[in-house]
Amino acid sequence: MDNNDNDNNENNNNDKSVNKLPFxxxxxxxxxxxxxxxxxxxxxxxxxxxxxxxxxxxxxxHWLNVPKDKLALITTVVEMLHTASLLIDDVEDNSILRRGVPVAHSIYGIPAAINCANYVYFLALNEIRKFNDPNMYSIYTEELLCLHRGQGMELYWRDTLTCPTESEYIQMVSNKTGGLLRLGVKLMQEASKSKVDEYVNLVNIIGIQFQIRDDYMNLQSEKYADNKGFCEDLTEGKFSFPIIHSINKDLNNRQLINILKQHTTSIDLKHYAVKLMKESGSFEYTLNYLAQVDQHVRDMIHKLGGNPKLESIMDLLNVKA
Known part of the structure; x- marks a missing residue:
C-alpha cells in the first residue's frame, strides 16, 4: 500500500471520528x-x-447639517461608547454609586461588566460599518486610542501617588474626556464633508471645561454627593484639578496627598481635605480658570457665526461660586 492510500485511510478514520462526536x-x-x-x-x-x-x-x-439618518447613527455610537466607558470607569475607580444607584458591577459582577463594556465597544464599531466610509474607521480607532491613553495616565498617577502638573492633567483630560466629544464632531464632519478645523479646536476646549467643572462639582456640589457619594474623588484617590492645584501650591505640606493615599470613606476626613483646598485657594482658582475657559469658548462660538443651542449648553455648564 502506498503512502497516498495510508493518508486516505487516516483521513477517512478522522472523518468517522468527527461524525461520532456527541455534538x-x-x-x-x-x-x-x-x-x-x-x-x-x-x-x-x-x-x-x-x-x-x-x-x-x-x-x-447647527453648523454641520449632517443628514438625519447619519446624525442619528453618530449619536447612537457616541452614547454607546460613553455608557460602556462608564462601566469600565466604575470598576477601575471602585465606585459605589452611578447616577444615584448602585454601580453595575456591584450587581452583575466585575467580569460580566468588563466583558459587556468591551462587547459594546465592538458593537459600536459594527455600527460604524453602516457608513461604508474607511475614514470613519480611522476616526473611531484614533479616538478610542486617545480615550484609553488618557484613562491609563489617570490610573497611573492614582496608583503610584504621582501628582501631575496642571499641563499634564489638561493633556490627559483632552485625551480622555474630550475624546468622545471630539469623536462625535469628527464623525459629523466626515459625514458632512466639512473642512472647518476650528470645530475640533472648539470641542477640545469644551472637553477641558467639562471635566474641570466636574472636578469642582465633585468636591463642592450636594447634588453630586447624592448621585455619586460625598467627595468621591477623594475616596478614589484621584488627582483632580483642584486637588492638583492645592498639592502643588505647597509641596512641603503633604497632608492632602496623604489623605488621597488612604482612599478614605471618612466624612470627617473628607471635610478636612476640602478645608485644606479652600485654605490654599484651590476652589477659587478653579472657578477663575473655568470663567476664563468659558469666555474663550463663547468668543470662539461668536467667531464661528454663533450657535444658540451650543450657547444654551454653555449656560448650563456655567458654575457660580
Missing amino acids: QFVSSWSPDKEQILLEPFNYLIANPGKEIRSKFIDAFD
Missing part, C-alpha cells in the same frame, strides 16, 4: 443571549444621565 458546532446567536451579555449596559442606560454628548452633537449640527 455538532453551529455558529448561532440569539436575542436571549444578546440580552444576557448586555444586562449591565441596559441597567445603566435605564438610569440615564444628562446625555450632554447627544446635546453637543445636536448643537454642532
Whole structure:
C-alpha cells in the first residue's frame, strides 16, 4: 500500500471520528443571549444621565447639517461608547454609586461588566460599518486610542501617588474626556464633508471645561454627593484639578496627598481635605480658570457665526461660586 492510500485511510478514520462526536458546532446567536451579555449596559442606560454628548452633537449640527439618518447613527455610537466607558470607569475607580444607584458591577459582577463594556465597544464599531466610509474607521480607532491613553495616565498617577502638573492633567483630560466629544464632531464632519478645523479646536476646549467643572462639582456640589457619594474623588484617590492645584501650591505640606493615599470613606476626613483646598485657594482658582475657559469658548462660538443651542449648553455648564 502506498503512502497516498495510508493518508486516505487516516483521513477517512478522522472523518468517522468527527461524525461520532456527541455534538455538532453551529455558529448561532440569539436575542436571549444578546440580552444576557448586555444586562449591565441596559441597567445603566435605564438610569440615564444628562446625555450632554447627544446635546453637543445636536448643537454642532447647527453648523454641520449632517443628514438625519447619519446624525442619528453618530449619536447612537457616541452614547454607546460613553455608557460602556462608564462601566469600565466604575470598576477601575471602585465606585459605589452611578447616577444615584448602585454601580453595575456591584450587581452583575466585575467580569460580566468588563466583558459587556468591551462587547459594546465592538458593537459600536459594527455600527460604524453602516457608513461604508474607511475614514470613519480611522476616526473611531484614533479616538478610542486617545480615550484609553488618557484613562491609563489617570490610573497611573492614582496608583503610584504621582501628582501631575496642571499641563499634564489638561493633556490627559483632552485625551480622555474630550475624546468622545471630539469623536462625535469628527464623525459629523466626515459625514458632512466639512473642512472647518476650528470645530475640533472648539470641542477640545469644551472637553477641558467639562471635566474641570466636574472636578469642582465633585468636591463642592450636594447634588453630586447624592448621585455619586460625598467627595468621591477623594475616596478614589484621584488627582483632580483642584486637588492638583492645592498639592502643588505647597509641596512641603503633604497632608492632602496623604489623605488621597488612604482612599478614605471618612466624612470627617473628607471635610478636612476640602478645608485644606479652600485654605490654599484651590476652589477659587478653579472657578477663575473655568470663567476664563468659558469666555474663550463663547468668543470662539461668536467667531464661528454663533450657535444658540451650543450657547444654551454653555449656560448650563456655567458654575457660580
